[in-house]
Amino acid sequence: MCSSCCSCSEVRCSAVFLDVSRFDIIPGSQRSEKYRVKMAYKIDVTQMKIAEKLIILNDRAVGMLTRLYNIKKACGDPKSKPQFLSEKSLESCIKHIVRKFPVVDARSSNTLFHQVSLIKQEILKSLSLYYCTFADLLDLKDHILQLLTTMDAAQFKLDITTSYDLTAGYMNLVINLVCLMVLLSRVDDRKAVLGLFNAAYELSNGQSEPTFPRLGQMIVEYDNPWKKLAEDLGPLNRLIQGSLTSLGTVYVRRNITADAWRNAQMLSLVASPQQILYAAQTDTIACEYLSLDVMDRWIILGVLVCHNTLLNDSVIANLWQRALQTGLAIRLFRDEILIVHQTVQSVFENAKNYSKKLQEVKDHYSVALQTSLTVHRDRRRFLRGTLRELCLLIKDQVGLLGPKILFVWMALSFSRDEVTWLLRHVDIWPVSGSKKTKHADEVADKQLPELLYYILELRSLVQQHDGVIKRYYSQYVTGYDALILTDIVQSLENLGEKESVLLSDFCADLSHISQDSIDLRSLRLDWFRFQAYVSMSRSSFTLNHDRRLAVTMNTTVFHLKMIDLIDEMLRETSDLSIYCFYAQQFETQLHQCLQLPSQSRYTISFAHICSNFRSALHDLCPEEKAHIVDRSLKLCNLVLDELAKETASVAARLCEYEVQLTEQLSPNNCAKLIEEHDKQKSNKNSNTARSLVMPGEESFRCSRDTLTLADKLQTALHELCSAVTSSRQVVVSDHIFAPREYLAQQLESQLTQSIQTLISSSEHPMRPCQLLASINAHMIVLQNLDTIVTLDVTRLFNSVLLQQTQYQDYHGNDTLTSIYTKWYLEVVLRRMSTGQILFSPHFAALIANPDYQQTFSPDQYTDNRELRALSLLLGPYGVKTMSEKLIWHVASQITELNKIVNDHRDALILARSCFDKPEKMRELLLQLSRDIKDRKQVPINGPMESVLQRVTIIGEILSFRSLLHAALHDVLKRRLPFLLSVVNDLHDTSNEHNLLVLSELCMAVGINTDVDVALVHAIRAQTKQTEPDEHYTLSCLLLVFIALSLPRLALTQNSQYSASLLASKNNLQCIALAVSTVANALFCLHGRNDVTERMKEFLALASNGLLRTSEDSSDVDMAKSRQFVYVVLDQARMQHHKDYTRQLYYLGVLDRSVGADFGCPGRSSAEQRSSEERLIDGIESAQQWGKLPSDWSRCRLVSVDVTEHGLKLTDASDGMVLDRIALLHIVQCVSYENCFGHFCVVFLVQKPLNKSIQCYVFQTSAIADADDICKQLGEVFNAAVK
Structure with missing residues (x-):
């Protein structure tokens, strides 16, 4: 129509x-x-x-x-x-x-x-x-x-x-x-x-x-519809026959092969460059874009209902033959189709003398099976190239839409016909069981998305520049059509009065048309009426006798459509709403398109097709509007979701490849390469091939034609990103879809899933350093993706990584914070409580106890480098969450300790007042230390053993938390030095009350405070039902119980001190931190300011007990254990007071004359550098020349005490004083990192009556030790000046 x-x-x-009402209902032929x-x-x-x-x-x-x-x-x-x-x-x-x-x-x-x-x-x-x-x-x-x-x-x-x-x-x-x-x-x-x-x-x-x-x-x-239709329409065959006969030349010209199109240079704007600005038009302009699908329906259905007479016409018989050989099915309505040959055979079998025609139908069916697939495939191939050329030319020269708009309608109509033909035949094409896969590939067109893309792009160009078309044809109609049509009408003869008036008014209205004319339907209806008037047999005028008028009028009507009916023309020639009813094929073609890299850039066309679905609606069926709109929205959402998923999937595979490259640069892989190299050197005669790949080998190419996996993935990613970026938004049924937002959501989900996969790839979580390197590899890929798609990658990273700092993400899944927190608590610290893992202040890490076999190396998860990586992964908030979990366990242990204390309350109160009575104390200690049995008469540890065990666990947890906070502080010092300096200033200049207020802030940035406010809050939360005075008494008795229990440590061999680790095998070194932290928290909670008195009481009780133990036993091993208990008590004293002692490795001392540069020989004096930089240059030069060792492997571990008098250097192994440096002799103090994970502390000293300057050089693995030495020295100096 x-x-x-x-x-x-x-x-x-x-x-x-x-x-x-004036017509009688008369059946049949009458x-x-x-x-x-x-x-x-x-x-x-x-x-x-x-x-x-x-x-x-x-x-x-x-x-x-x-x-x-x-x-x-x-x-x-x-x-x-x-x-x-x-x-x-x-x-x-x-x-x-x-x-x-x-x-x-x-x-x-x-x-x-x-x-x-x-x-x-x-x-x-x-x-x-x-x-x-x-x-x-x-x-x-x-x-x-x-x-x-x-x-x-x-x-x-x-x-x-x-x-x-x-x-x-x-x-x-x-x-x-x-x-x-x-x-x-x-x-x-x-x-x-x-x-x-x-x-x-x-x-x-x-x-x-x-x-x-x-x-x-x-x-x-x-x-039986065909029989009844033949009865109703058979007598009316004359008009059907005349219509189909006139269609002969048009159909034959349209239904040709792609080779014929190429030979005729069909739809080519550049075939005749000299005519490129002339308006394209023919004598049958409306038939040029008439759908071939519509003509097939006219021919086949028309002949079916009037086959007795129409097949006797040679012209119609020729059209019938061509139509039957074009395909196997025609459209009835939407996805309802008619299987042509089967239906024709069923109709012809009931007719007499049709055996010959039946055989012809079977022959046509065989020809259709053999040729139609190839013919239509070639047409689609030709149309892909033609539409691409049209799009490029029109985008470059938009003005061509004016004179060459007919080419656009023809190209769109031809292409839409091929698309609908394919949709009809994919599911009905006959296949044999053995060749099903082959035939499915032959019928399906994997390059169809490209054709759909250019159809939609051409539609979009017409819609964007419809003003050009309207302006061109409004001027064309008034400047040419109106004039020539007036001349033709004036020369006409035999016109009736009404026909003459119609044409005269038509010509008069043409001269007043402008591009702003929004409704020209009345003019087109006048021409329609004129055709009806003059087509009757009674009319004295016929259009066939004056074809010039018909051609001119049809051309003018076409031009009028270009002024006010462009949207309707687009619907008539390129409407793809048929996909609404082929949802399964829609999804199949979509997935094929995504899997084929050469076509994936056209995936977005499937989303734009959904905007055509509204064209299928009709006013007589309003109830289906909601259903079709809902289907269009669902399919558009499906397209964009699948496109984003596929893009994210390819990006994830690229991330995996990048992670593999990162792993090739890891120390583990380096060790394997060295091992393999050593084996090859030892086996010189063997010609074993190298199994490991050297980093960077993937960059060497023998041929640029050979594509690696990374090349293929990059190509696929670029193609998919082209689909995402080709449309900023897709409008479907008044809804706006943003493809980039879909991609951002999928990338966010994919990154979260990748992180979960990485951390859970083995029995134990991935090491923080390895995980951080893997996440950085993901970031590299996503940052490269950002250059293609222009995504807000920063927002994406923040969204994903900030969720990982929470205990659960917004899906309710475990995050890095929860996984690492659970693992450190339930695996590392639990093994630490059983003695399988030791805390070594020397290495500032948790290390494995050699007496136990471990499935992982604890130091690879707890050294400063790993914990810094963990801090980067979790962020301050994640570290705070982990710290709160640790403190909650500490508070739980304190609650259990209070229960034990409460059970032995009377004995502890008596021991507190009778510690100077040896006989009474022995009796009380025997009472507190005896083993007990449970309900099943199984011996369990006595009260003292339980207290020591729980205090040790508290110390182990707090020791690990101190390592975590030190790592966080190191990270923040690098990342936020200015903000951290503000917090330090607040901490250094605040009084005791303000320090409690700032304590939570200080803990969040890794600065240790005297009172752990988080522990105070945790204890308060778990003791809400206890009276304050009662709880204060229990706190005092708890310290008494711990003090009484400490001497028992001297009775165990595991309490022996290891100088190389600064630890014992039962983690006795953690007790000092536990006692100090718990005491400060408990007595700060009660607010009586008596923590010093309570600690003095604790030390007195513990010292008294140790002296009594030394009197009772003279065993050598016990003496060694008792010495370490003395160390624990000293550490407890130092923990309570300001700890100005740090253990460093002593590299040596350099001597230079006053004013000499500590740089390498030959340095230019014109080079302007700060005193700190010159000092560091001097140290590094001395290490390069061998005057100082490069690392601490062969250096002595010393304790550096900062006092109001200066520095005291003591050998950590035997306590011998090595040197004393007066405060007034210290010229400069500098701390820096040597780029190998070690931190150096340098003291520049000039003693009186000495012309040389001495440079003392120390080294440590923790930046906190290096910085604190300089900071404490500054505090002491400022106090001395005041």
Whole structure:
């Protein structure tokens, strides 16, 4: 149907009604002759309103097809079909209705229809829409047949080349009628629905529904639609024959191979450069973009209903042959298709003397199977290149849309025909079992997305620059068409008065058209009416006798469409709403497109196709709007989601490859390479091939044609990103979709999933350093991706990594913080509590106890480097979360200790007052230290052992937390030096009260404070139900109990001190930190400011107990253990007071004369550098020249004490004082990192009466030790000055 016809009706024909009262309903062959008589004497040509009726009836037919289609789908789906048809109670009644249909007497059989009478109102309400649709169909069929009979009786002469609108409208009406009746015959349960409704109506009103007899007769007659259609339309074959005959040249010219298109240089703008600015037009301009699919339907369906006469015409027989060889199926409506050859054979088998024609049909079927796939594949290949050329040229020169717009409509129409042909044939193409896969590949077109992309791009160009088209053709119409048409009209003869007035008014209106004209449908309707007037046999004027007028008028009407009907032209030539009803093929093509790198850049076209789905809606079926809009939104969301997932998947594979490259640079891989190299050196005679790949080997290429996995992934990623970036937004049904946001969400999800996979790749979590390197590799890939897609990668990283600092992400899954926290608590610290892991202050890490076999190396998770990486991964908030979990366990241990203290309260109170009575103390200690038995009489540890065990656990937890805080402080000092300096200043200048307020802030940045406020809060939360005085008493007795229990450590061999580790095998060294931290927290909670008194009491009790133990035993091993207990007590004292002692490695001392540079020889004096930089240069030069060692492997470990008098250097192994440096002799103190993970401390000293300057150099693994020495020295110096 002509696109203009539908639109014209709204202005000039809105009041037109189908007045059929003057016509008698005459069946069969008598109809044409009787109408011919009445027409000759009673009806005026202008009152027939043929043009208006064709427009209205075609529009109503499409609406009725839409309603009938929805009923068919509803009845065919068990989920959506009327519920009454599935009820068991109505099953016998429905069978009776279908068997007796259409004669159903509901009142005569009360037993069968008893259940119907009970729910008759519900049945009427539920089935009324179905019944009314069939009744409307009956009414529409009558009107269509009446109009067709009227035109036949008036002896119209139809020619597609001259009377395009009239001929196309007539053929569309015939085909719509055929499709309606065929679709009606395919509706399941149609008899049951109509019969059940009529029965309910009859039971309610006492009589049958008025239209039911004729409606039932129609249903019965059209059970075999082709037979009945042949009876109804057979007598009207003259007009159908004339229409199809005129189509001969047009169809033959259109239905050709791609080679013929190439030879004719079809659709090429550059084939004739000299004519590129001339307007493209032909004598049959409207037929040039007429859909080949529409013409196939005209030919095949037209011949099927009038085959007795039409096949005798040689022209039509030729068209019939070509149409049958084009494909295997044609469209009825949407995805309802007609299997052509099978249907034709079934129709011809019932006709006499059709054996020859049957054989011809079979031959045509064989030809179609053999050739049609190749023909259509070549056409699609040709159209891909042609549309690409058109898009490039038009984007470069938008003005070409004016003169060459016909080429655009032709290209879009040709391409849409090939797309719809493929959709129809993919699922129905016959395949044998053995060749199913091969045939599926032959039918499917993996390069179809490219064609779809260029169709949509060409549509977009037309929509963006429609102003160019309107301006060009408004000037063309007024400047050329109006003038030449006026001359033609003035020279016409034999025109009737009304026809002359129509053309004169048409010419007059043309001269007043501008590009702002928004409604020119009235002019096009005048031309439609003129065609109807002059096509009757009674007319004295025919368009065939003056083809110049027909050609000019058709061309002018086409130009008018370019002014106000561009959107309708786009719908007519390139509407892809058919995909709404081929959802499965839509998804299949989408996934094929994503898997093929050469096509993946066109994936976005599937999202834009969804915006066409609204074109499938019709005003007569408003109930399907919600369904189609919902499907368009779901499919668009599916496209963008799948595109984003595939892009994220490729990016993830690239990340994995980048992680592999990062692992090649790891120390572990380096060790393997060294080991393999040593083996090859030792086996010189063996020709073993190298198994490990050297880092960087992937960059060496023997040929640029050989693609590596990374090359393929990069190519695929670029193609997918091109699809994402080709459209900033996709608008579907008033909804806006942003492809980049879909990608960002998928990348965020993929990064989170990758992190989870990395950390859980083995039995134990990945080492923090390795995980950090892997995440950095992911960041490199995503930053490269950002250069292609322009994503907010910073926001993406922040979103993902900030979630990892929480205990759970927004999906409720475990994060890095929760996984590492659980693992350190449940694995590392639990093994530490059993002595399998030791805390070494020397190495500032947790190390493995050599007496136990470990499945992992604790130092690889707890040294400063790993904990710095962990701090970077978790961030300050994640470290705070982990610290809170650790403190909660400490508070839990304190609660358990309070229970033990409460159980032995009386003995502890007595021991507190009798510590100077040896005999009484022995009795009390015996009471507190005895072993006890549980309910099953199994011996368990005594109270003292339990106390020591729990205090040790507290110390172990706090020691690990101190390592974690030191690492966090190191990280923040590098990342936020200015902010950290502000916190340090606040900490250094605040009084005791303000320090408590700032304590939480200081802990968050890794600065240690005297009172652990987090522990105070945790203890308060777990002791809310305890009276303050009672809890204070328990706290005092707890320290007494610990002091009394400490001497028992001297009785165990595991308490022996290891100088190389500064630790014992039972982690005794952690007790000092535990006692100091717990005491400060407990007595700060009570606010009595007596922590010093309580600590003095603790030291007195512990010292007294140790002295008593030394008197009772003189064993050598016990003496060694007792010495370490002394060290623990000293550490406890130092922990309570300000700890100005640090253990460093002593590298040596350099001597230089006053004013000499500590740099390497030959340094230019003109070089301007700061004193700190010159000092560091001097140290590094001395190390390069061998005057100082480079690392501490062979150096002495010393304790550096900072006092108000200066520095004291003591050998950590035997306590011997090595040197003392007065405070006033220290010239400068500098700390720095040597780029090898070690931190150096340098003191520049000039003693009196000595002309040389001495440079003392120390080294440590913790930046906190290096910085604290300089900081403490500054504090002491400032105090001395004041």
